[in-house]
Amino acid sequence: MSTPSDDVHKATRAAFIEKVGLQVESAGWMPRMSGRMLGLLLVAEHPVTQAEIREELLASVGAISSASRELIAKRLARRVGVPGSRHTAMELHPDAWRSLEEDGMRGVQDYSALARGALEEFPPDSTAARNLQRMRDYFAVVEERMQHVLRWLDDTAPRA
Incomplete structure (x- = not known):
């Protein structure tokens, strides 16, 4: 069950993610989806799996895959292992x-x-x-x- 403060946090987070997507798109730096994913990584409390990214951004596997490749190529994100799992997750690159x-x-x-x-x-x-x-x-x-x-x-x- 979510509390009103949880709902405010989710709304604030979602608004920030969208703003980052629009900003990078309007600057011609990256596609909007790559910006949205960057926004998500900026506010994520822990590395996020592809499934979590798709769920939060309401995006397709292909869109997330393309955005992941771009963020990794620009060294804005990196893949990390998920302890106890064969899956990987994404996090903001420390550099x-x-x-x-x-x-x-x-x-x-x-x-x-x-x-x-x-x-x-x-x-x-x-x-x-x-x-x-x-x-x-x-x-x-x-x-x-x-x-x-x-x-x-x-x-x-x-x-x-």
Whole structure:
């Protein structure tokens, strides 16, 4: 039997899961179902099995399988064993936020390299060179800030 506070908790949890799904979809980062599954993993008190995920998200086996593969590939989730069972469960990857920052860092470094390489192709006093210098400088600042975030993640990581 559920209590009114259990019902509020379930509603709050469901609303959060949906918001994460909509957020990642609107940002073009991942499909909505992958976002919903990420939202579930963020609020789960323990690793969740595929059956539990399907039940909570009211999703098909195929949708959950695709979302699982995507979250694992992005290192946002990982599979773990269920003690006393042959089944596996999913949980938020302990390095999920570091993985995101590292992926972003690679993109920033790619843009920075693009700007630096293109700068050599244009006259130093051209509009193109000024624009490319600004691009190079912008991505240098972003990379520096991302390095700071990575150090913070390392310094504040839970100790096992």
